[in-house]
Every structure is written in structure tokens, then in C-alpha cells.
Amino acid sequence: MxxxxxxxxxxxxxxxxxxxxxxxxxxxxxxxxxxxxxxxxxxxxxxxxxxxxxxxxxxxxxxxxxxxxxxxxxxxxxxxxxxxxxxxxxxxxxxxxxxxxxxxxxxxxxxxxxxxxxxxxxxxxxxxxxxxxxxxxxxxxxxxxxxxxxxxxxxxxxxxxxxxxxxxxxxxxxxxxxxxxxxxxxxxxxxxxxxxxxxxxxxxxxxxxxxxxxxxxxxxxxxxxAAPGSRLARSLFPLPATDAPDVVTLTYTGKPDEPLMSELTRRFDVDINILGGAVEQVSDQSVGRLNVQIQGERREAALTYLHGKGLLVEVAG
CATH class of the missing domain: 3.40.50.300 (P-loop containing nucleotide triphosphate hydrolases)
Structure with a gap:
């Protein structure tokens, strides 16, 4: 110590x-x-x-x-x-x-x-x-x-x-x-x-x-x-940089129980564009990380929904 x-x-x-x-x-x-x-x-x-x-x-x-x-x-x-x-x-x-x-x-x-x-x-x-x-x-x-x-x-x-x-x-x-x-x-x-x-x-x-x-x-x-701004996450999952607006990085452990992206479009009427991502085995568990562009009037509600589902949601910038 x-x-x-x-x-x-x-x-x-x-x-x-x-x-x-x-x-x-x-x-x-x-x-x-x-x-x-x-x-x-x-x-x-x-x-x-x-x-x-x-x-x-x-x-x-x-x-x-x-x-x-x-x-x-x-x-x-x-x-x-x-x-x-x-x-x-x-x-x-x-x-x-x-x-x-x-x-x-x-x-x-x-x-x-x-x-x-x-x-x-x-x-x-x-x-x-x-x-x-x-x-x-x-x-x-x-x-x-x-x-x-x-x-x-x-x-x-x-x-x-x-x-x-x-x-x-x-x-x-x-x-x-x-x-x-x-x-x-x-x-x-x-x-x-x-x-x-x-x-x-x-x-x-x-x-x-x-x-x-x-x-x-x-x-x-x-x-x-699962920690915001994690250096380890950025090193293990080097996602491509993007200048697109309204981009968020989503991190999740295990396989989602439901198709969240399609659920967002139905529930919140937002447009979704997946810009890049990867799924890796880490410590014997599947960990996924996605760069996603989410646009629409109910974007913030959609982000809150994802957070409630246990995903780490990091807004670019």
C-alpha cells in the first residue's frame, strides 16, 4: 500500500x-x-x-x-x-x-x-x-x-x-x-x-x-x-471517432433480453443509426459496446429508457 x-x-x-x-x-x-x-x-x-x-x-x-x-x-x-x-x-x-x-x-x-x-x-x-x-x-x-x-x-x-x-x-x-x-x-x-x-x-x-x-x-x-469514461473500455473497444451529431456509446454485459434498438423506435419514435461496435468475451462474459446515433424529439426519454435497462449510456462530448 x-x-x-x-x-x-x-x-x-x-x-x-x-x-x-x-x-x-x-x-x-x-x-x-x-x-x-x-x-x-x-x-x-x-x-x-x-x-x-x-x-x-x-x-x-x-x-x-x-x-x-x-x-x-x-x-x-x-x-x-x-x-x-x-x-x-x-x-x-x-x-x-x-x-x-x-x-x-x-x-x-x-x-x-x-x-x-x-x-x-x-x-x-x-x-x-x-x-x-x-x-x-x-x-x-x-x-x-x-x-x-x-x-x-x-x-x-x-x-x-x-x-x-x-x-x-x-x-x-x-x-x-x-x-x-x-x-x-x-x-x-x-x-x-x-x-x-x-x-x-x-x-x-x-x-x-x-x-x-x-x-x-x-x-x-x-x-x-461499466464506468463512465473508462480508459479500459476505450482500450478494449476502440470505436471509430465520428463527427455525427447526437451520438451515444452504449455498453452492456450479457445478451439483452429484448431487441432494444427496435423497441426504441416503436416506443419513442426516434431514428437510430448504428455507427460501429463490437461484442467481446471479457472475464468469461459477453460485453458489447456500440456507437449509436439517436435523433428525435423524445431522444432524452429514449436514453433514460436504455439506462433503466442496465446499459451504460455515454453521450459524446
């Missing part, structure tokens, strides 16, 4: 985090999206205290990490798994050896390590690759090894640092599906950072947009999409 991180470089101060408040609910997938230099990676490294914040507190699973040090901090970190952008696998070790590595460091007995590694490789779909080396794997397979290794110590929290940015679109989808499955089957809490809005749309329950070391907006994805 209230995280600030200041780096001192060549005699000057660089503010990387500027009062960030982040709360991730147990069992959810929270995505932080932003461009390079926004502060995303610094935030993630502060969460597991690879970087100590200049100000603020970090609490994970009830433990205040910023109050810990030494052996107590190392023990707390075992409850936090980390998946890296470029895999960070040991090239000289087999797949099984890479997954076993954190267990070796923790002093887990050999037989227990072997059983746990087999369980994890089966979980991520790589049971047949145990004896392969990283150079023999595809990018998606390498990332699955990285995920298995991150889960070795049975963490409750998984941090993902741009885990799909080095992958092709099809492989990205398979890795995101794996993360969602692990979230559901293991009750795993996942905090991921990304520069891709499609990642937020596909698997995140909550999200924050970050720029210049601060959150521009944050909350549950479906709530943000």
Missing part, C-alpha cells in the same frame, strides 16, 4: 512508483497493463521484495514482507512463485532438473522431489519432456517448464512478468488458458503484468492501467467497463 520507489542514478532521482495502492483478492487474476517504462516490472519486484520500496508496505497472504528480513523473508518468499518473460531456465539441466531446482535449494528429500516434479510436469502437460533440455523445447514448452518450476514449492501467489510477450498468438492463448486453469483448480492468486490488452480481456478478473509509476484506474474488469 502507498508504494513509492525512487532510484538514484548518476546523481539524480528517478521516480519509478508514485504512491501505488494495489489490493489483489484471494483467488483472482489481477492484471496490470501499461507501456514500457510505466513501472510495472518495478511494482512486481516490490511485491516479492526483490526490490524494497522507498516508502509503503507490502503484505502477501497476511504477512507484511516489508517488516521481514533474512530467513523469515526467504521463508515468506517460498509462498510466492515467479514466472519470467524469457523463461530463465538452466540450459545444462533437463526439464525435470529445472523444475526440481527450487526444491533442491529448499532441502526437499530426493524421493519427494521426484514425485513432486512428476506431478507438476503432468499438470502443465509436459510429462513426456522430463529428460529433454531447454534447447529442445518450443517457446511455449519452455514457459510451461517455468510455470511448473514456479509452482514447485506450492505457492499461494503467482507473479507473472510478461509471461506471454515472447510467444506467438496461438501459444499465448494456450499459456493463458493454462494460467486460468491453475487459478481455478489450485485456487492460485495470480498477479500478472502485461502490455497486451488481450491478456486482460481473456483471463483477468481485475485490472489496473498504469502510467508514469501510478495507476490511472483500477478495479474489477466488468465494473471498469
Amino acid at each position: 502507498g508504494l513509492r520507489k525512487v532510484y538514484r542514478l548518476k546523481g539524480r532521482e528517478v521516480l519509478a512508483l508514485d504512491g501505488v495502492d494495489l489490493h489483489v483478492r484471494q483467488g483472482e487474476i489481477f492484471g496490470v497493463v501499461g507501456q514500457s517504462g510505466a513501472g510495472k516490472s518495478t511494482l512486481l519486484r516490490c511485491v516479492n521484495l526483490l526490490e524494497r520500496p522507498t516508502e509503503g508496505r507490502v503484505s502477501v497472504d497476511g504477512a507484511e514482507l516489508t517488516a521481514l528480513g533474512g530467513a523469515r523473508l526467504r521463508a515468506a518468499r517460498r509462498g510466492i512463485g515467479m514466472v519470467h518473460q524469457h523463461f530463465a531456465l538452466l540450459s545444462s539441466r533437463t526439464v525435470a532438473g529445472n523444475v526440481a531446482f527450487p526444491l533442491e535449494i529448499a532441502g526437499v528429500p530426493r524421493a519427494e522431489r521426484r514425485a513432486r516434479v512428476g506431478e507438476l510436469l503432468d499438470l502443465v502437460g509436459l510429462a513426456d519432456k522430463a529428460r529433454a533440455h531447454p534447447a529442445q523445447l518450443s517457446g511455449g514448452q519452455k514457459q510451461r517448464v517455468g510455470i511448473a518450476r514456479a509452482l514447485a514449492s506450492r505457492p499461494k501467489v503467482l507473479l507473472s512478468d510478461e509471461a506471454t510477450s515472447a510467444l506467438d498468438p496461438q501459444t499465448t492463448e494456450s499459456i493463458l488458458d493454462l494460467l486460468r486453469r491453475l487459478n481455478r483448480e489450485l485456487g492460485l492468486t495470480i498477479l500478472l503484468i502485461t502490455h497486451e490488452m488481450d491478456v486482460i480481456k481473456r483471463i483477468c478478473d481485475s485490472a489496473a492501467i498504469m502510467a508514469d509509476g501510478a495507476f490511472l484506474e483500477s478495479g474489477r474488469v466488468l465494473d471498469l467497463l
